[in-house]
Amino acid sequence: MNTTETLQHADAPVVIVGTGLAGYTVAREWRKLDADTPLIIISRDDGRFYSKPALSNALALKKAPSQLASFDAQAMAAQLRASVWTQRHVQRIVPDEHALVLDDGETLRYRALVLATGADARRVPIDGDAANDVLSVNDLTDYERFRDKLRDCRSVAILGAGLIGCEFANDLVSAGHAVSLIDPAEVPLSRLLPPEAGKVFGRALKAATIDLRLGVSLRSITHGERGYRLQLSDGAQLDADVVVSAIGLAPRTALARDAGLNVADGIVTDAWCRTSAPDIYALGDCAAIEGRVRPYVLAIMHAARALAQCLSGNPTRVDFPVMPVVIKTPAVPAVVVTPDGLGRWKTETGIGDAPHATRALFEDADTGHVKGFALLDAATAEKAALLKAMTSG
Ligand SMILES: Cc1cc2nc3c(=O)[nH]c(=O)nc-3n(C[C@H](O)[C@H](O)[C@H](O)COP(=O)(O)OP(=O)(O)OC[C@H]3O[C@@H](n4cnc5c(N)ncnc54)[C@H](O)[C@@H]3O)c2cc1C
Numbered sequence: 001m002n003t004t005e006t007l008q009h010a011d012a013p014v015v016i017v018g019t020g021l022a023g024y025t026v027a028r029e030w031r032k033l034d035a036d037t038p039l040i041i042i043s044r045d046d047g048r049f050y051s052k053p054a055l056s057n058a059l060a061l062k063k064a065p066s067q068l069a070s071f072d073a074q075a076m077a078a079q080l081r082a083s084v085w086t087q088r089h090v091q092r093i094v095p096d097e098h099a100l101v102l103d104d105g106e107t108l109r110y111r112a113l114v115l116a117t118g119a120d121a122r123r124v125p126i127d128g129d130a131a132n133d134v135l136s137v138n139d140l141t142d143y144e145r146f147r148d149k150l151r152d153c154r155s156v157a158i159l160g161a162g163l164i165g166c167e168f169a170n171d172l173v174s175a176g177h178a179v180s181l182i183d184p185a186e187v188p189l190s191r192l193l194p195p196e197a198g199k200v201f202g203r204a205l206k207a208a209t210i211d212l213r214l215g216v217s218l219r220s221i222t223h224g225e226r227g228y229r230l231q232l233s234d235g236a237q238l239d240a241d242v243v244v245s246a247i248g249l250a251p252r253t254a255l256a257r258d259a260g261l262n263v264a265d266g267i268v269t270d271a272w273c274r275t276s277a278p279d280i281y282a283l284g285d286c287a288a289i290e291g292r293v294r295p296y297v298l299a300i301m302h303a304a305r306a307l308a309q310c311l312s313g314n315p316t317r318v319d320f321p322v323m324p325v326v327i328k329t330p331a332v333p334a335v336v337v338t339p340d341g342l343g344r345w346k347t348e349t350g351i352g353d354a355p356h357a358t359r360a361l362f363e364d365a366d367t368g369h370v371k372g373f374a375l376l377d378a379a380t381a382e383k384a385a386l387l388k389a390m391t392s393g
Pocket of ligand 1: 017018019020021022023042043044045052053054055056088089090091116117118119137138139164252255283284285286294295296297298300326328
Protein backbone atom coordinates (compact mmCIF):
# COMPACT_ATOMS: atom_id res chain seq x y z
CA MET A 1 0.00 0.00 0.00
CA ASN A 2 1.43 3.43 -0.86
CA THR A 3 1.15 6.65 1.16
CA THR A 4 -1.68 8.08 -0.95
CA GLU A 5 -3.81 5.00 -0.36
CA THR A 6 -3.16 5.16 3.40
CA LEU A 7 -4.33 8.76 3.43
CA GLN A 8 -7.45 7.87 1.47
CA HIS A 9 -8.31 5.14 4.00
CA ALA A 10 -7.80 7.55 6.86
CA ASP A 11 -10.29 9.96 5.30
CA ALA A 12 -12.90 7.29 4.62
CA PRO A 13 -15.73 6.51 7.07
CA VAL A 14 -16.10 3.51 9.32
CA VAL A 15 -18.70 1.29 7.65
CA ILE A 16 -20.91 -1.24 9.41
CA VAL A 17 -22.91 -3.75 7.37
CA GLY A 18 -26.05 -4.78 9.26
CA THR A 19 -28.61 -3.00 11.44
CA GLY A 20 -29.38 -5.93 13.75
CA LEU A 21 -28.37 -6.02 17.38
CA ALA A 22 -24.70 -6.52 16.47
CA GLY A 23 -24.42 -3.64 13.98
CA TYR A 24 -26.31 -1.11 16.07
CA THR A 25 -24.67 -2.12 19.36
CA VAL A 26 -21.14 -1.77 18.06
CA ALA A 27 -22.12 1.63 16.61
CA ARG A 28 -23.54 2.73 19.96
CA GLU A 29 -20.52 1.51 21.94
CA TRP A 30 -18.10 3.13 19.49
CA ARG A 31 -19.92 6.46 19.61
CA LYS A 32 -19.26 6.54 23.37
CA LEU A 33 -15.55 6.56 22.50
CA ASP A 34 -15.53 8.53 19.25
CA ALA A 35 -18.21 11.12 18.61
CA ASP A 36 -16.92 12.54 15.35
CA THR A 37 -15.46 10.05 12.89
CA PRO A 38 -17.91 9.58 9.99
CA LEU A 39 -19.99 6.42 10.27
CA ILE A 40 -22.13 4.74 7.61
CA ILE A 41 -24.38 1.81 8.52
CA ILE A 42 -25.80 -0.19 5.62
CA SER A 43 -28.72 -2.60 5.73
CA ARG A 44 -30.63 -4.59 3.20
CA ASP A 45 -33.69 -4.26 5.44
CA ASP A 46 -35.52 -1.13 6.63
CA GLY A 47 -33.13 -0.43 9.52
CA ARG A 48 -35.73 -0.49 12.29
CA PHE A 49 -34.23 -1.28 15.69
CA TYR A 50 -36.18 -4.11 17.30
CA SER A 51 -35.70 -6.85 19.85
CA LYS A 52 -35.30 -10.11 17.94
CA PRO A 53 -35.68 -12.30 21.07
CA ALA A 54 -39.13 -10.75 21.56
CA LEU A 55 -40.33 -12.36 18.30
CA SER A 56 -40.82 -15.67 20.09
CA ASN A 57 -42.83 -14.39 23.04
CA ALA A 58 -44.72 -11.45 21.57
CA LEU A 59 -48.08 -13.25 21.28
CA ALA A 60 -48.29 -13.99 25.00
CA LEU A 61 -47.23 -10.41 25.74
CA LYS A 62 -49.96 -9.22 23.34
CA LYS A 63 -47.49 -7.13 21.35
CA ALA A 64 -48.20 -6.23 17.76
CA PRO A 65 -45.20 -6.48 15.39
CA SER A 66 -45.00 -2.68 15.12
CA GLN A 67 -44.62 -2.45 18.91
CA LEU A 68 -41.46 -4.55 18.79
CA ALA A 69 -39.55 -1.87 16.88
CA SER A 70 -38.42 0.92 19.16
CA PHE A 71 -36.79 3.25 16.58
CA ASP A 72 -36.82 3.63 12.81
CA ALA A 73 -33.68 4.10 10.72
CA GLN A 74 -33.94 7.88 10.83
CA ALA A 75 -34.10 7.94 14.61
CA MET A 76 -31.15 5.53 14.81
CA ALA A 77 -29.14 7.74 12.45
CA ALA A 78 -29.78 10.75 14.68
CA GLN A 79 -28.91 8.85 17.88
CA LEU A 80 -25.70 7.46 16.43
CA ARG A 81 -24.69 10.52 14.40
CA ALA A 82 -24.46 8.18 11.43
CA SER A 83 -25.81 7.82 7.92
CA VAL A 84 -28.04 4.75 7.85
CA TRP A 85 -28.52 3.42 4.32
CA THR A 86 -31.54 1.12 4.18
CA GLN A 87 -32.76 -1.34 1.53
CA ARG A 88 -29.20 -1.42 0.18
CA HIS A 89 -27.48 -4.72 -0.41
CA VAL A 90 -23.70 -4.95 -0.13
CA GLN A 91 -22.71 -7.18 -2.99
CA ARG A 92 -18.96 -7.32 -2.86
CA ILE A 93 -15.99 -6.39 -0.71
CA VAL A 94 -12.64 -5.51 -2.26
CA PRO A 95 -10.25 -5.77 0.72
CA ASP A 96 -7.16 -4.66 -1.24
CA GLU A 97 -8.85 -1.38 -2.07
CA HIS A 98 -10.59 -0.94 1.30
CA ALA A 99 -13.84 -0.70 -0.65
CA LEU A 100 -17.22 -2.34 -0.98
CA VAL A 101 -19.68 -2.40 -3.84
CA LEU A 102 -23.43 -1.96 -3.41
CA ASP A 103 -26.27 -3.46 -5.45
CA ASP A 104 -26.60 -0.33 -7.62
CA GLY A 105 -22.89 -0.46 -8.47
CA GLU A 106 -21.87 2.34 -6.08
CA THR A 107 -18.42 1.87 -4.58
CA LEU A 108 -17.81 2.96 -1.00
CA ARG A 109 -14.40 3.18 0.62
CA TYR A 110 -13.89 2.43 4.30
CA ARG A 111 -11.18 2.99 6.88
CA ALA A 112 -12.59 0.09 8.88
CA LEU A 113 -15.37 -2.31 7.93
CA VAL A 114 -17.54 -4.23 10.40
CA LEU A 115 -19.50 -7.22 9.12
CA ALA A 116 -22.62 -7.74 11.24
CA THR A 117 -24.65 -9.57 8.60
CA GLY A 118 -26.41 -12.07 10.87
CA ALA A 119 -27.58 -15.53 9.84
CA ASP A 120 -30.15 -17.07 7.51
CA ALA A 121 -32.80 -19.52 8.66
CA ARG A 122 -31.52 -22.96 7.70
CA ARG A 123 -33.57 -24.76 5.06
CA VAL A 124 -33.56 -28.43 4.13
CA PRO A 125 -35.13 -29.84 0.98
CA ILE A 126 -38.68 -31.08 1.68
CA ASP A 127 -40.86 -33.11 -0.69
CA GLY A 128 -44.38 -32.10 -1.63
CA ASP A 129 -46.23 -29.40 -3.55
CA ALA A 130 -46.43 -27.10 -0.49
CA ALA A 131 -42.75 -27.24 0.50
CA ASN A 132 -42.26 -23.60 -0.50
CA ASP A 133 -45.04 -22.46 1.85
CA VAL A 134 -43.04 -23.36 4.98
CA LEU A 135 -42.32 -20.13 6.88
CA SER A 136 -39.33 -19.17 8.95
CA VAL A 137 -39.26 -16.31 11.43
CA ASN A 138 -35.86 -14.71 11.69
CA ASP A 139 -36.55 -10.98 11.50
CA LEU A 140 -39.31 -8.45 11.97
CA THR A 141 -40.51 -8.67 8.36
CA ASP A 142 -40.80 -12.48 8.60
CA TYR A 143 -42.67 -12.00 11.85
CA GLU A 144 -45.16 -9.56 10.30
CA ARG A 145 -45.90 -12.14 7.57
CA PHE A 146 -46.27 -14.89 10.21
CA ARG A 147 -48.72 -12.80 12.26
CA ASP A 148 -50.81 -12.15 9.14
CA LYS A 149 -51.06 -15.89 8.47
CA LEU A 150 -52.00 -16.62 12.09
CA ARG A 151 -55.05 -14.39 11.85
CA ASP A 152 -57.30 -17.05 10.30
CA CYS A 153 -55.47 -20.07 11.55
CA ARG A 154 -56.05 -22.53 14.34
CA SER A 155 -53.29 -25.11 14.06
CA VAL A 156 -49.55 -24.63 13.62
CA ALA A 157 -46.87 -27.24 13.00
CA ILE A 158 -43.32 -26.30 13.99
CA LEU A 159 -40.29 -28.11 12.61
CA GLY A 160 -37.44 -28.15 15.14
CA ALA A 161 -37.68 -28.36 18.93
CA GLY A 162 -34.63 -26.22 19.65
CA LEU A 163 -34.72 -22.97 21.60
CA ILE A 164 -36.63 -21.00 18.98
CA GLY A 165 -39.07 -23.83 18.08
CA CYS A 166 -39.92 -24.48 21.76
CA GLU A 167 -40.39 -20.77 22.48
CA PHE A 168 -42.71 -20.31 19.50
CA ALA A 169 -44.64 -23.45 20.47
CA ASN A 170 -45.22 -22.18 24.00
CA ASP A 171 -46.15 -18.71 22.77
CA LEU A 172 -48.64 -20.08 20.24
CA VAL A 173 -50.45 -22.41 22.68
CA SER A 174 -50.69 -19.52 25.15
CA ALA A 175 -52.46 -17.57 22.42
CA GLY A 176 -54.96 -20.39 21.85
CA HIS A 177 -53.47 -22.20 18.84
CA ALA A 178 -53.12 -25.96 18.53
CA VAL A 179 -49.42 -26.68 18.13
CA SER A 180 -47.48 -29.71 16.94
CA LEU A 181 -43.73 -29.65 17.49
CA ILE A 182 -41.69 -32.06 15.37
CA ASP A 183 -38.04 -33.02 15.88
CA PRO A 184 -35.85 -36.00 14.93
CA ALA A 185 -34.20 -36.01 18.37
CA GLU A 186 -35.71 -38.03 21.23
CA VAL A 187 -36.02 -34.98 23.51
CA PRO A 188 -36.63 -31.26 22.94
CA LEU A 189 -33.70 -28.83 23.34
CA SER A 190 -31.39 -31.78 22.68
CA ARG A 191 -28.40 -29.52 22.06
CA LEU A 192 -28.85 -27.59 25.28
CA LEU A 193 -30.18 -30.02 27.87
CA PRO A 194 -28.82 -33.36 29.07
CA PRO A 195 -31.26 -36.18 28.14
CA GLU A 196 -32.93 -36.60 31.53
CA ALA A 197 -33.65 -32.87 31.81
CA GLY A 198 -34.80 -32.92 28.17
CA LYS A 199 -37.38 -35.59 29.04
CA VAL A 200 -38.76 -33.49 31.89
CA PHE A 201 -38.86 -30.43 29.63
CA GLY A 202 -40.80 -32.48 27.06
CA ARG A 203 -43.32 -33.66 29.67
CA ALA A 204 -43.93 -30.05 30.68
CA LEU A 205 -44.54 -29.03 27.06
CA LYS A 206 -47.01 -31.90 26.69
CA ALA A 207 -48.77 -30.83 29.89
CA ALA A 208 -49.12 -27.40 28.27
CA THR A 209 -51.03 -29.19 25.43
CA ILE A 210 -48.22 -29.06 22.87
CA ASP A 211 -48.44 -32.10 20.60
CA LEU A 212 -44.83 -33.27 20.74
CA ARG A 213 -43.67 -35.51 17.87
CA LEU A 214 -40.15 -36.61 18.75
CA GLY A 215 -37.81 -39.04 17.02
CA VAL A 216 -39.49 -38.29 13.68
CA SER A 217 -38.80 -36.07 10.72
CA LEU A 218 -40.97 -34.50 8.05
CA ARG A 219 -41.23 -36.58 4.88
CA SER A 220 -43.43 -34.29 2.80
CA ILE A 221 -45.85 -31.43 2.92
CA THR A 222 -48.77 -31.07 0.53
CA HIS A 223 -51.77 -28.80 0.20
CA GLY A 224 -54.72 -30.22 2.13
CA GLU A 225 -58.39 -29.32 1.94
CA ARG A 226 -57.92 -26.30 4.19
CA GLY A 227 -54.27 -25.97 5.11
CA TYR A 228 -51.43 -28.44 4.80
CA ARG A 229 -50.97 -32.17 5.22
CA LEU A 230 -47.67 -33.29 6.73
CA GLN A 231 -46.39 -36.82 6.29
CA LEU A 232 -44.01 -37.88 9.07
CA SER A 233 -41.25 -40.49 8.97
CA ASP A 234 -43.13 -42.78 11.43
CA GLY A 235 -46.07 -43.00 9.00
CA ALA A 236 -48.25 -40.53 10.90
CA GLN A 237 -50.08 -37.69 9.16
CA LEU A 238 -50.74 -34.25 10.56
CA ASP A 239 -52.90 -31.38 9.35
CA ALA A 240 -51.91 -27.79 10.05
CA ASP A 241 -52.99 -24.36 8.85
CA VAL A 242 -49.48 -22.92 9.08
CA VAL A 243 -46.08 -24.63 9.05
CA VAL A 244 -43.00 -22.94 10.50
CA SER A 245 -39.44 -24.15 10.26
CA ALA A 246 -37.16 -23.49 13.24
CA ILE A 247 -34.38 -25.94 12.46
CA GLY A 248 -31.48 -23.59 13.04
CA LEU A 249 -29.46 -20.76 11.56
CA ALA A 250 -26.66 -20.59 9.02
CA PRO A 251 -24.25 -17.63 9.46
CA ARG A 252 -24.24 -15.30 6.43
CA THR A 253 -20.70 -15.70 5.22
CA ALA A 254 -20.96 -15.36 1.43
CA LEU A 255 -19.73 -11.74 1.30
CA ALA A 256 -16.67 -12.61 3.35
CA ARG A 257 -15.95 -15.87 1.53
CA ASP A 258 -16.21 -14.23 -1.90
CA ALA A 259 -13.77 -11.55 -0.75
CA GLY A 260 -11.23 -14.23 0.21
CA LEU A 261 -11.62 -13.92 3.99
CA ASN A 262 -11.24 -17.03 6.14
CA VAL A 263 -14.61 -18.64 6.76
CA ALA A 264 -15.40 -21.78 8.76
CA ASP A 265 -18.64 -22.19 10.78
CA GLY A 266 -18.87 -18.40 10.56
CA ILE A 267 -16.59 -15.56 9.45
CA VAL A 268 -13.38 -16.44 11.27
CA THR A 269 -12.05 -13.80 13.68
CA ASP A 270 -9.52 -13.73 16.46
CA ALA A 271 -10.37 -12.62 20.00
CA TRP A 272 -10.24 -8.98 18.82
CA CYS A 273 -13.02 -9.57 16.22
CA ARG A 274 -10.40 -9.15 13.45
CA THR A 275 -10.99 -11.18 10.31
CA SER A 276 -8.15 -12.41 8.10
CA ALA A 277 -8.26 -9.15 6.06
CA PRO A 278 -6.79 -5.87 7.32
CA ASP A 279 -9.31 -3.46 8.88
CA ILE A 280 -12.25 -5.85 8.45
CA TYR A 281 -13.98 -7.04 11.61
CA ALA A 282 -16.99 -9.29 12.27
CA LEU A 283 -19.35 -9.98 15.16
CA GLY A 284 -22.84 -11.28 15.86
CA ASP A 285 -24.57 -14.28 14.32
CA CYS A 286 -22.30 -14.18 11.23
CA ALA A 287 -19.02 -14.47 13.14
CA ALA A 288 -17.00 -17.31 14.63
CA ILE A 289 -14.99 -15.44 17.26
CA GLU A 290 -12.05 -17.58 18.35
CA GLY A 291 -13.57 -20.62 16.65
CA ARG A 292 -17.13 -20.40 17.93
CA VAL A 293 -20.37 -18.83 16.71
CA ARG A 294 -22.31 -17.51 19.72
CA PRO A 295 -25.73 -16.45 18.40
CA TYR A 296 -26.93 -14.85 21.61
CA VAL A 297 -27.57 -11.33 22.85
CA LEU A 298 -25.12 -11.38 25.76
CA ALA A 299 -22.26 -12.57 23.57
CA ILE A 300 -23.01 -9.82 21.04
CA MET A 301 -22.96 -7.14 23.75
CA HIS A 302 -19.54 -8.30 24.99
CA ALA A 303 -18.09 -8.51 21.48
CA ALA A 304 -19.50 -5.08 20.58
CA ARG A 305 -17.85 -3.41 23.56
CA ALA A 306 -14.43 -4.90 22.78
CA LEU A 307 -14.72 -4.15 19.06
CA ALA A 308 -15.65 -0.54 19.78
CA GLN A 309 -12.37 -0.22 21.68
CA CYS A 310 -10.46 -1.73 18.73
CA LEU A 311 -12.12 0.73 16.32
CA SER A 312 -11.00 3.63 18.47
CA GLY A 313 -7.39 2.49 18.47
CA ASN A 314 -7.31 0.57 21.74
CA PRO A 315 -7.15 -3.13 20.77
CA THR A 316 -9.11 -5.09 23.37
CA ARG A 317 -9.74 -8.84 23.62
CA VAL A 318 -13.29 -10.09 23.91
CA ASP A 319 -13.37 -11.97 27.16
CA PHE A 320 -16.66 -13.84 27.25
CA PRO A 321 -17.80 -14.48 30.81
CA VAL A 322 -20.00 -17.46 31.70
CA MET A 323 -23.15 -16.65 29.72
CA PRO A 324 -26.39 -18.38 30.66
CA VAL A 325 -29.02 -18.93 27.97
CA VAL A 326 -32.54 -18.31 29.20
CA ILE A 327 -35.30 -20.26 27.43
CA LYS A 328 -38.49 -18.20 27.34
CA THR A 329 -41.02 -21.01 27.84
CA PRO A 330 -43.41 -19.99 30.64
CA ALA A 331 -44.77 -23.58 30.75
CA VAL A 332 -41.36 -24.64 32.01
CA PRO A 333 -38.82 -21.84 32.39
CA ALA A 334 -35.25 -23.00 31.77
CA VAL A 335 -31.74 -21.66 32.00
CA VAL A 336 -28.62 -23.34 30.68
CA VAL A 337 -24.88 -22.84 30.72
CA THR A 338 -23.51 -25.21 28.09
CA PRO A 339 -20.26 -26.79 29.29
CA ASP A 340 -16.94 -27.17 27.46
CA GLY A 341 -14.59 -30.09 27.87
CA LEU A 342 -14.96 -33.54 29.39
CA GLY A 343 -17.14 -34.37 32.32
CA ARG A 344 -20.51 -35.79 33.21
CA TRP A 345 -23.99 -34.59 33.96
CA LYS A 346 -25.63 -35.29 37.32
CA THR A 347 -29.34 -34.68 37.10
CA GLU A 348 -31.90 -34.45 39.89
CA THR A 349 -35.56 -34.22 38.96
CA GLY A 350 -38.75 -33.55 40.92
CA ILE A 351 -36.94 -31.21 43.35
CA GLY A 352 -39.18 -30.17 46.26
CA ASP A 353 -41.92 -32.41 44.84
CA ALA A 354 -42.40 -30.02 41.92
CA PRO A 355 -42.72 -32.39 38.93
CA HIS A 356 -40.70 -30.29 36.52
CA ALA A 357 -38.15 -28.70 38.86
CA THR A 358 -34.82 -30.11 37.69
CA ARG A 359 -31.19 -29.38 38.46
CA ALA A 360 -28.53 -30.83 36.15
CA LEU A 361 -24.90 -30.05 36.95
CA PHE A 362 -22.01 -30.80 34.59
CA GLU A 363 -18.95 -31.79 36.58
CA ASP A 364 -15.47 -31.55 35.11
CA ALA A 365 -13.87 -34.99 34.63
CA ASP A 366 -10.60 -34.01 36.35
CA THR A 367 -11.50 -31.50 39.03
CA GLY A 368 -15.16 -32.26 39.78
CA HIS A 369 -15.90 -28.52 39.52
CA VAL A 370 -19.23 -27.48 38.04
CA LYS A 371 -18.59 -26.36 34.44
CA GLY A 372 -22.15 -26.03 33.24
CA PHE A 373 -25.73 -26.45 34.36
CA ALA A 374 -29.32 -26.77 33.25
CA LEU A 375 -32.13 -25.69 35.55
CA LEU A 376 -35.85 -26.15 34.96
CA ASP A 377 -38.89 -24.62 36.53
CA ALA A 378 -38.53 -23.72 40.26
CA ALA A 379 -34.85 -24.75 40.17
CA THR A 380 -34.09 -21.74 37.93
CA ALA A 381 -33.99 -19.76 41.20
CA GLU A 382 -30.56 -21.35 41.77
CA LYS A 383 -29.05 -19.64 38.72
CA ALA A 384 -27.34 -16.75 40.52
CA ALA A 385 -25.78 -18.97 43.19
CA LEU A 386 -24.47 -21.43 40.61
CA LEU A 387 -23.02 -18.66 38.45
CA LYS A 388 -21.29 -17.24 41.50
CA ALA A 389 -19.86 -20.64 42.41
CA MET A 390 -18.65 -21.21 38.83
CA THR A 391 -16.96 -17.84 38.51
CA SER A 392 -15.33 -17.86 41.93
CA GLY A 393 -14.21 -21.50 41.72
C1 LIG B 1 -37.06 -15.92 17.41
C2 LIG B 1 -35.71 -15.68 18.04
C3 LIG B 1 -35.61 -15.64 19.43
C4 LIG B 1 -34.38 -15.41 20.04
N1 LIG B 1 -34.31 -15.37 21.39
C5 LIG B 1 -33.13 -15.12 21.99
C6 LIG B 1 -33.03 -15.03 23.42
O1 LIG B 1 -34.01 -15.20 24.14
N2 LIG B 1 -31.83 -14.74 23.98
C7 LIG B 1 -30.70 -14.56 23.21
O2 LIG B 1 -29.63 -14.30 23.76
N3 LIG B 1 -30.75 -14.64 21.86
C8 LIG B 1 -31.93 -14.91 21.23
N4 LIG B 1 -32.00 -14.98 19.87
C9 LIG B 1 -30.76 -14.73 19.09
C10 LIG B 1 -30.48 -13.23 18.95
O3 LIG B 1 -31.69 -12.54 18.72
C11 LIG B 1 -29.51 -13.02 17.78
O4 LIG B 1 -28.28 -13.62 18.17
C12 LIG B 1 -29.24 -11.56 17.42
O5 LIG B 1 -30.42 -10.81 17.33
C13 LIG B 1 -28.47 -11.50 16.09
O6 LIG B 1 -28.15 -10.19 15.76
P1 LIG B 1 -27.23 -9.86 14.49
O7 LIG B 1 -27.14 -8.37 14.45
O8 LIG B 1 -25.99 -10.65 14.52
O9 LIG B 1 -28.05 -10.38 13.22
P2 LIG B 1 -29.39 -9.85 12.53
O10 LIG B 1 -30.33 -9.29 13.51
O11 LIG B 1 -29.86 -10.96 11.67
O12 LIG B 1 -28.91 -8.63 11.60
C14 LIG B 1 -28.24 -8.84 10.39
C15 LIG B 1 -28.29 -7.55 9.59
O13 LIG B 1 -27.44 -7.66 8.44
C16 LIG B 1 -28.10 -7.13 7.30
N5 LIG B 1 -27.46 -7.72 6.12
C17 LIG B 1 -27.16 -9.03 5.91
N6 LIG B 1 -26.52 -9.18 4.73
C18 LIG B 1 -26.43 -7.93 4.18
C19 LIG B 1 -25.88 -7.43 2.97
N7 LIG B 1 -25.26 -8.21 2.09
N8 LIG B 1 -25.99 -6.11 2.71
C20 LIG B 1 -26.60 -5.28 3.62
N9 LIG B 1 -27.12 -5.71 4.79
C21 LIG B 1 -27.04 -7.02 5.07
C22 LIG B 1 -29.57 -7.50 7.55
O14 LIG B 1 -30.42 -6.70 6.78
C23 LIG B 1 -29.67 -7.20 9.05
O15 LIG B 1 -29.88 -5.81 9.26
C24 LIG B 1 -33.22 -15.23 19.24
C25 LIG B 1 -33.31 -15.30 17.84
C26 LIG B 1 -34.54 -15.52 17.24
C27 LIG B 1 -34.64 -15.60 15.73
